[in-house]
Amino acid sequence: MIAFALRLTLRGGREALARLIVIAAAVMIGVALLLTALGGIHAVHAQNNRYAWLETGTAGAAARHAVTNVDPEWWLLTADEYDGQQIGRVDIAATGPSSPVPPGLSELPRPEEYYASPALAELIRSAPRSQLADRYPGRMIGTIGAAGLPSPSTLVVVVGRSASALSSTDRAVRISRISTTPPDQCNGACYAIGYNNNSIDLILSVVTAAILFPILIFIGTATRLSAARRNQRFAAMRLVGATPRQVAIISSVESTLATALGVAAGFALFLLTRPLLVDVPFTGSKFFPGDLSLSITDILAVAVGVPIAAAIAARVALRRVVVSPLGVSRRVTPTSPKPWRLIPLLLGLGELVMFVVIGRPPTIDGQIAAYLTGVLLTMIGLVVAGPWLTMIGSRALVRRARRPASLIAARRLADNPHAAFRAVSGLVLSLFVASIAFGIITTFDSYRVSDGSSSVAATSTLVADLTSYGPRSRSAPIEALPARARQALGRTPGVEGIVEIHAGPGFARPDQAGPQGFVTCAELATVPRVGHCPPGAQSAVVRAGYRDGWEANPATLWPASARSAAEVDALPIATVVVATDGSTTAIERARTVLENAVGVVVEFAPTTIAEDQALSADTQRSKGYQRLADVVILTSLPIAGCTLAVSIVAGLNDRRRPFGLLRLTGAPLAVLRRVIAFETAVPLLLSALAATAAGFAAAYLFLRSQLGETLQPPTLGYYLAVAAGIVASLALVASTLPVLDRITGPEAARND
């Protein structure tokens, strides 16, 4: 029977072969997307794992057991900047030959030596020395290997120092092992690099719900191509005496063969496109080719699972044929979806409403579990309720239909709302996730992220925060800016003025009004963009640093201080403000001078106000959400579009005879085209509306209960993304219309 089934599939004429090829091609695309998504998950983990060594010295990544028999080393991580790009700088000092070596290095750099990542090495070579290379003492003796680089584009430098010099720095820590704890497994305080546990959970949840699910729907739709015609054939076999088992075997062989070919081609397509995919910065950084890898479990699950699932689906679809040979040869009024389908959707939204009413769960884990459950339940609810909503909408359309196209389309939608909704379910999920993401991001940004970061003052004013931040207090360890540094800054083209903000009393333990800083009015006058003194004053009281809510505002009138200029100059420095013309040359040269002047004593490298805002945790989180939303939209919309196109072709194929005969009897092709357009556009637009509304409702409820904030209208980018998605989907619909012309030709009139 299997041999007969194979012969039927492979030598069953042009139509059978075409069906085989079309299903295999669709499965190929679906499997390639599925493998890309699975590979993407591995890539995020692989990238995150390579951040582990940069967590060295943090409490969250500390070893549970002390390491003995090694020479400890001094370690200091500092965040640096160059032209809007972040550079990780690790100052390292060995105390003996067995000091641990970070991954990617063959040995530790000695004093006056450093290793740079390949991307940074290239930058150092291409940028003027005074703007970048001068920050690193000595010479570059090599590049850091891939094992120590989260991404090929990572900018990181490992600088060798003497133990005596580095150990005198307050922030340096003594370590005896390099951390192997990635950011997502940190058990306590860690640096905000890579993805923490919550972010990884969020990424996996979103990717599973908004990308993997639509891909599986797409593959499922692809394997059902020509289902009606195939079932008619099987019904005919049953009529001539084939047993249910024989038909089931033939069906399973046919489906499995097409799917297996598609799966094999999908693996090939994935491997062919992988070199291109690694260059797409889905996480903000490129991947290494090996990152986008698949585990044995993934390979087996896809290679075996997809054909098996297709075979099972084929058998399930044959139930009607198997029960009765006439099962598919007759079109009867199908049973309608029932209103109970609304229950999961209402439960999901109800859960989110509950947190608004009774308050959010007390713990972070509890909040994540609660909101993810609510959002996932709402998402599942949309998919379950979709056919019922489609049926309600299409029944209303049937009553109002005046033209044949809208009548046929509405009848078909009302007849089989499951199939109609299945075609757009991928789009529904992506729009739901995108609406939540954009709703939260927009609101988040409007409440937290300052929009002043693009002002001229913000992009051209370099601020060096020289504060040393302790767990409970802070100090200003720099007594004075070296004269050589001041002179160098003064000679730097594009530098317009320098203000030293000195730490006053109360700096170590700031009161509610914030720590006081003092400036001399002579210096303040050289940088008018940060405010001015009262007339006649020698010095003024200002905020000590821009991390204390300070911003560049020329209108600010700082209160006069009773201290003389000399008294102010004698105080230690909390912050240095350098006004530049905004050119990269001026900013980077000034930054290099400041870094060399104060060394790595302080935690933060000098940054412009705009850079500081861009590096803030809120901005980084917002960017992360935005990237995730972009990835969801960019990947799920094409998948949804493909599902839609395959569904249309399948629907056309199954109705080629009645449509063909209608056309031959004079029905204009435009009428049939309108049928397809109606059949697709109505569920597409209704579902888009429902998904968007549900997404914003979920975002609103989350923001109210979790953050006590009100949902803000999304930005133009959201509308453009949604419009682009819908237009792209409609374009895919339009691209299938030529098929209609081909399959409704005169040959439809021939009696098979």
Place this chain on the structure above:
Amino acid sequence: MTALVEARGVYFSFGETPALRGASMTVSAGEILAVMGPSGSGKSTLLHCLAGILAPDRGEVHFAGARIDALPEAQRSALRRDRFGFVFQFGQLVPELSAEENIALPLLLSGTRRADALERARSWFPRLDLDGLEQRRSGELSGGQAQRVALARGLVAEPEVLFADEPTGALDSLAGEQVMNLLSSHAREQGTTVVLVTHEARVAAYADREVIVRDGAVTVLTPASA
């Protein structure tokens, strides 16, 4: 009698395979003509050429004195929609539509209001002994019932010519007889010319005249009663 439909030396091939080789024939207004012949003789292809579905490779097709084979497809479509009716062997009903909506479809396509089209469609149910089946789908009708619905659909717009391609081919003899009785009586009642392709002599017996197609050419023209 005046020829309403005429084929003059029509040739048509499917790729390398010739289907018609110089077929010529005429159909008079109000006449029921049976086109007979063995399977593969080209009789359906001849019907498709006469109805303007296929454009012949060579030769001419005339309707009401005007040549139609050279018309653009859009005009031939309009002709088929507005002046011709069709009944095929099976599968012409749109599966999603109810029986009355299927019958009303040609009227809707011609721009008739939905309510009027459905009212005219409903008037066919008692005439075709289909009372009570207005809301049924094609799958809920027997073969004979479905073919009667298709017949009503072919005649509802009162076409000048009804082209019927093996209209009883998928029916048993009793159902086939019922369909043919209704087809011939209503066509005569409306004055509709019928071109009926069949390979069954008892179906051809309903015609006024019959032609035989053999190897792509019309070889015999006889009165059906002869």
